[in-house]
Amino acid sequence: MVTALPPNTLAETPDLLAVLRERFPQDVLETTRRPGLLGRVVLRPEAILPVCRYLRDEQTFAHCAMVGGVDWKETREVVYHLWSDERKGYLELSLRVPAEDPHVESVAGLWPGANWHEREAWDLLGIRFDHHPDLRRLFLPEGYEFHPLLKTFELHEPEPLEVKTRHE
Amino acid sequence: MTLPTKPLPPAVQGSADGSSAPGVPFSEIETVRAKEFIPPAKEALRDVLARKGTDSLIQPVFNWAGRNSLFPLHWGLACCAIEFAAAFGARWDAERFGIVPRSSPRQCDLMIVNGTVTWKVAHKLITLYEQMPEPKWVIAMGNCATGGGPFRSAYSVVPGVDKLVPVDVYIAGCPPRPEAMLDGILRLEHLIQERRE
Known part of the structure; x- marks a missing residue:
């Protein structure tokens, strides 16, 4: 017997995407409904901090589940997944920064858990996060010269790197 | 069936009523x-x-x-460390060869590199190797430590631990079974026996 799930009232009414479009008419470029998500919102890169603060403080998105990146060659996309316990769902934020100078404001001040996610995106995709408390490489050693998840990175026959121990 | 036993000297045999026997203590x-x-x-x-x-x-x-008393460093990097640990369990019991894992590199003379070494951890591996007293030996256990394994061309993986420290014995396998690890250690023992300064 299939029991109907209780209606997720918060997720449906009022419509979160419509509220966001109304609240940030200049900054929300595009909203789409996605299966499995509360919605997908494309933002202007400059607007990430006020939108995130609004979502955290007034729309119950208390948890930043993921910060990732995509290399689209001309631009680089930064993707945020925010989780709300009250709405029981993820909201996806997306923004595009130019590949020549990819940088965006850090959200580590709003969600401390975003700290390492942003370090990972910097390490592998070369996206700089302004005002990040500690933007070092996460997986690769300091001094590594590539951001290896970029399309321009070519796999090569491995060459030994110079390894320095701490006392050297 | 009773095993043949050497009779004890009379001095330690107590008397039947349990009182202390006279003679040599x-x-x-x-x-x-x-x-x-x-x-x-x-x-x-x-x-x-x-x-x-x-x-x-x-x-x-x-x-x-x-x-006969090789002390490997007790550390693990990846799945080979599980086989390394199993070799010291009851079934394989590596301690019967005198192999005792120690937690400090200063008490060790054998480093078994068991797992994938990334460039990020490479300087720590070298530091541990340098902390070990001479004479010391290195075993590269498994395909990753031997030559990078399936991650050989990855951007973050050291293609063989011999790029960092001198390796004496390579053990193939992904991961090698504990028997293979013990075989590698026994081969290292042959190398040590033939060592000339």
Whole structure:
């Protein structure tokens, strides 16, 4: 017997995407409904901090589940997944920064858990996060010269790197 | 069925009613046995020294002692460490070869690199190797430590731990079974036995 799930009232009414479009008419470029998500919102890169603060403080998105990146060659996309316990769902934020100078404001001040996610995106995709408390490489050693998840990175026959121990 | 046992000397056999037996106490029995052992040992040593000379004897003695008490560093990098741990369990019992894992590199003379080494951890591996006292040996356990394994061309993986430290024995397998690890250690023991300074 299939029991109907209780209606997720918060997720449906009022419509979160419509509220966001109304609240940030200049900054929300595009909203789409996605299966499995509360919605997908494309933002202007400059607007990430006020939108995130609004979502955290007034729309119950208390948890930043993921910060990732995509290399689209001309631009680089930064993707945020925010989780709300009250709405029981993820909201996806997306923004595009130019590949020549990819940088965006850090959200580590709003969600401390975003700290390492942003370090990972910097390490592998070369996206700089302004005002990040500690933007070092996460997986690769300091001094590594590539951001290896970029399309321009070519796999090569491995060459030994110079390894320095701490006392050297 | 009873195993043939050597009869104990009468001094340690208590009387039937449990009272303390008269005679030599147990501790002195041990001393007597050791004293009995010393003269023939001295004689044998004198014989060997007369035949081979002092210098040629000391190195084999050190080699013999070292190879029978290899202390590997107790650390794990990846799934090979599970096999490494299993080798010290009840089924394979690596300690019967005198192999005792130690937690400090300063007490070790053998480093078993068991797993994928990334460039991020490479300087820590070198630091651990440098902290080990001489003489020391390195075993590359598994395909990752031997040559990078399936991650050889990855951007973050050291393609073989011999790029960082000198390796004496390579063990193939992904991961090698504990038997293979023990075989590698026994081969290293042969290398140590033939070592000449």
